[in-house]
Amino acid sequence: MIETPLHRRWFLTLAGAAATVALAPRIAFAAQAATERRFVFIIQRGAADGLEIAPPLGDADYVRRRPALALDPASALKLDTTFSLHPALVQLGEMYKRSEATFIHAVALPYRDRSHFDGQNVMESGGSAPYRVRDGWMNRLAGMLPKTRTPPTAFAQTVPMALRGANRVTSYAPSKLPDANADLLGRVALLYQYDPELQPVWAAAMEARGLAGSDAPDNNPAGVGRLAATFLKKSDGPRIAMIETNGWDTHNQQTRRVTQLLGGLDALLASLRDNLGAAWTQTTVLVATEFGRTAAANGTGGTDHGTASLAMLVGGAVKGGRVIADWPGLAPAALYEGRDLKPTTDLDALIAGAAAETFGLDPARAAATLFPDGLAGRPLDGLIRG
Amino acid sequence: MTPQATPVMTPDMIPGRDGVTTSVTIALNRFGLGARPEEKAPADPKAWLRRQIDAYDKQPPTIAALPNTFKIIADFGPRPGEARTAEDAVTKQKLEAAIRRGARAIYAAAAEARVMQAVLTDTPFAERLVHFWTNHFAISADKVLVTPFAGSFEAEAIRPHVMGKFEDMLLAVEHHPAMIFFLDQTRSVGPGSLAAERRAVRKGKRDIGLNENLAREILELHTLGVRSGYTQSDVTEFARALTGWSINGYAADTTAADSPAGSFIFRAEVHEPGTRRILGRSYSQSGEMQARAVLHDLAVAPATATHLATKLARHFAGDEPAQTLIDRLAEAFNKSGGDLPTVYRALIEAPECWNARPAKFKTPHDWLVSVLRGTGRRTFQKLQTAPKLIQLGQPMWTPGSPAGWDDVAARWAAPDALIRRVEAAHRLAVLFPNKLDPRELAPQVLAREPSTGTRAQIEGADTRVTALTLLLVSPEFQRR
Numbered sequence: 001m002i003e004t005p006l007h008r009r010w011f012l013t014l015a016g017a018a019a020t021v022a023l024a025p026r027i028a029f030a031a032q033a034a035t036e037r038r039f040v041f042i043i044q045r046g047a048a049d050g051l052e053i054a055p056p057l058g059d060a061d062y063v064r065r066r067p068a069l070a071l072d073p074a075s076a077l078k079l080d081t082t083f084s085l086h087p088a089l090v091q092l093g094e095m096y097k098r099s100e101a102t103f104i105h106a107v108a109l110p111y112r113d114r115s116h117f118d119g120q121n122v123m124e125s126g127g128s129a130p131y132r133v134r135d136g137w138m139n140r141l142a143g144m145l146p147k148t149r150t151p152p153t154a155f156a157q158t159v160p161m162a163l164r165g166a167n168r169v170t171s172y173a174p175s176k177l178p179d180a181n182a183d184l185l186g187r188v189a190l191l192y193q194y195d196p197e198l199q200p201v202w203a204a205a206m207e208a209r210g211l212a213g214s215d216a217p218d219n220n221p222a223g224v225g226r227l228a229a230t231f232l233k234k235s236d237g238p239r240i241a242m243i244e245t246n247g248w249d250t251h252n253q254q255t256r257r258v259t260q261l262l263g264g265l266d267a268l269l270a271s272l273r274d275n276l277g278a279a280w281t282q283t284t285v286l287v288a289t290e291f292g293r294t295a296a297a298n299g300t301g302g303t304d305h306g307t308a309s310l311a312m313l314v315g316g317a318v319k320g321g322r323v324i325a326d327w328p329g330l331a332p333a334a335l336y337e338g339r340d341l342k343p344t345t346d347l348d349a350l351i352a353g354a355a356a357e358t359f360g361l362d363p364a365r366a367a368a369t370l371f372p373d374g375l376a377g378r379p380l381d382g383l384i385r386g
Numbered sequence: 387m388t389p390q391a392t393p394v395m396t397p398d399m400i401p402g403r404d405g406v407t408t409s410v411t412i413a414l415n416r417f418g419l420g421a422r423p424e425e426k427a428p429a430d431p432k433a434w435l436r437r438q439i440d441a442y443d444k445q446p447p448t449i450a451a452l453p454n455t456f457k458i459i460a461d462f463g464p465r466p467g468e469a470r471t472a473e474d475a476v477t478k479q480k481l482e483a484a485i486r487r488g489a490r491a492i493y494a495a496a497a498e499a500r501v502m503q504a505v506l507t508d509t510p511f512a513e514r515l516v517h518f519w520t521n522h523f524a525i526s527a528d529k530v531l532v533t534p535f536a537g538s539f540e541a542e543a544i545r546p547h548v549m550g551k552f553e554d555m556l557l558a559v560e561h562h563p564a565m566i567f568f569l570d571q572t573r574s575v576g577p578g579s580l581a582a583e584r585r586a587v588r589k590g591k592r593d594i595g596l597n598e599n600l601a602r603e604i605l606e607l608h609t610l611g612v613r614s615g616y617t618q619s620d621v622t623e624f625a626r627a628l629t630g631w632s633i634n635g636y637a638a639d640t641t642a643a644d645s646p647a648g649s650f651i652f653r654a655e656v657h658e659p660g661t662r663r664i665l666g667r668s669y670s671q672s673g674e675m676q677a678r679a680v681l682h683d684l685a686v687a688p689a690t691a692t693h694l695a696t697k698l699a700r701h702f703a704g705d706e707p708a709q710t711l712i713d714r715l716a717e718a719f720n721k722s723g724g725d726l727p728t729v730y731r732a733l734i735e736a737p738e739c740w741n742a743r744p745a746k747f748k749t750p751h752d753w754l755v756s757v758l759r760g761t762g763r764r765t766f767q768k769l770q771t772a773p774k775l776i777q778l779g780q781p782m783w784t785p786g787s788p789a790g791w792d793d794v795a796a797r798w799a800a801p802d803a804l805i806r807r808v809e810a811a812h813r814l815a816v817l818f819p820n821k822l823d824p825r826e827l828a829p830q831v832l833a834r835e836p837s838t839g840t841r842a843q844i845e846g847a848d849t850r851v852t853a854l855t856l857l858l859v860s861p862e863f864q865r866r
Contacts, residue, residue, distance in 0.1 A: 045787075046787075068593060115606055116787065116789070118612050118613065130613065164796055184808070187852065187856060188856065188859060190843060191840065191856055191859070191861075192861065198799065198804070198864075201801050204801040205801030205802065205805045208801060208802070249787075251570050251597055252597070298597050298598070299573065299593075300597045304597070304598045304599070337618065
């Protein structure tokens, strides 16, 4: 295309717009004291089997229920007299020994119907039933905190339900396509300037890209942990982040698949710890899944959809080194509907307590904001260092 | 643009708060797969859509050229089960790698053909419905046993029934190896079946049994829909009824010589004997007919009609479709006994689908297809759609879960996904032939005049490639 005065004018507008974008947010946010605390939610999509991740090897009914799937006690780290830790979680075991990890067992959402997609909606929205609440509890948590220059970030290609809502959020995943040049990116910003939906999405994308720098990590668990840590440790970086892990729906070949998945989770947690450096002491990582799996193995070397499972709090800010469980046992009469681990701790109460204590929020107010349909009990306390 | 088309001005049209959407724009973009430049606009958009129901080709040449399931298995060489029995670790690894490579090659060729068919088709609304139903009955090609059959699943279970009865599609889907493998059905064994009894005697323990996966997803995702009133006991009973549904040749002891490997077989020896009680009805049929009878009842259940009507309405009329539209589609389904063309005709007639405001944000797949249609080309060299769709965040036939891809803008209009789209547009822009100026091309590709803001950006671009990139990522091209 021929260069015309019109073209020239657009170019100047573009240069001006770019400068404004770079300067304005810094001024706007410099005055606010952001919290030093970080809260990361690692979601295990697909219903992770808490009974295999932290098996109750001290409960004789466990081996009775799943003779073929039960772990060899010799290979597992003993957490206490009842529970052990899956041997694939080597680094997490080290964190537990250093009081940086707490396991919460027989935990469940208020939801009982065993659909992944409904369960995940309840877990991410914070409602008491599927599709009752339209935005995510992490987005509402963000609303209770000082704004950071980079908003809460999902390390995923798109924004998961838990982060969706009225407060500004972003997502970031390393792209394998070649970089589009900066000039084009600026033009796209102008193209979207009057579009109420695409303008904020694009602004968030540009900001996340600036923050990540040029060394895009590979799409492996350690790489994702490194990427997230790069964002989280910056003084003006996000204080809330979410990382997605998939593939926990082990209807078959459970032993092999869970070992592989836990190896990935272990690498992700270790990479977060190692790359966060000093910020690790300020960090709470919540690991949770939508529901658990049947107490007994199914006919195909796996387990089917169940009810209660396991959640974890990991990080330097966590009062760790213990297992929190009101253990219902796995005797036939103790099972929920005769098949699943019975829930005795409310996952929402755990989340409310952990989030409130991480950021020094009033637990009752945090619970009411994050879980607007109300909690079954009170938020758990004593989870996080003051 | 034709005189028959009704121009609609909307003050809140974005961007630039102006723009003209016509019924032709809506027919081509919202119901179809995007405009092709230099192609005549339909004179009567609704009639053009209705005609596609009759003109639909179940087996278009692009798809017919692909190997079917039986041929894929016959030509494949190493069997998936073979690696397990390999003598040493090195042989096993080599075999597994060869299986994965072979499966990926078949998958990539089918993905390429699927996109080409969408680019070439003269019945784009019908093609959209093929894509809709494949996503409704979602399999995920990241499971190795499913990878090679993702394409043949669509060709054999979906395409033949898109203009037929829902029940026929349901039966074809649940009998197809891709679905049976995806949801672990070959491994589900009735605890009281002959096979389980024999094994218990032989090994002294009961270590094989039911797998609920297929039963649950048929109820939750394929038919009634979640929270429609079925219970855990219905799931388990249905899983019992489904025992025996398997695939010929999957395991050595299941080979029936008179039918090809990969065909559906009923294995009586693993079927759980007895009458089943599901959703208040008793099923005393024997063998394969028991689960078939359940599927028949599910296919015509009112909850199924509402579930499918809601998904169709969301797909064409907007992320949060009007209840009036859902009710009308469900009624069309119920009254016609699940005749899908009857439902499509109700959809075409529905005023809710013809709102001038953009209703949907294109998925990466549909965006890519509309870009390729926009080039006006009919041949491409090394399109490599499979890796392109991975980079765009929507790998072909790989939603990762049996629920399929999300059908709402919040899933796709996200920061990282948008950057990827811009980067892809930048590379795809070179496919547009040089003979047309981007300013002339814009209204032909958009099937409407661009908004003032988009026009200004295209005119102000420094290169032809930049101008075309901006056209392809403009708000009016990404929405429909």
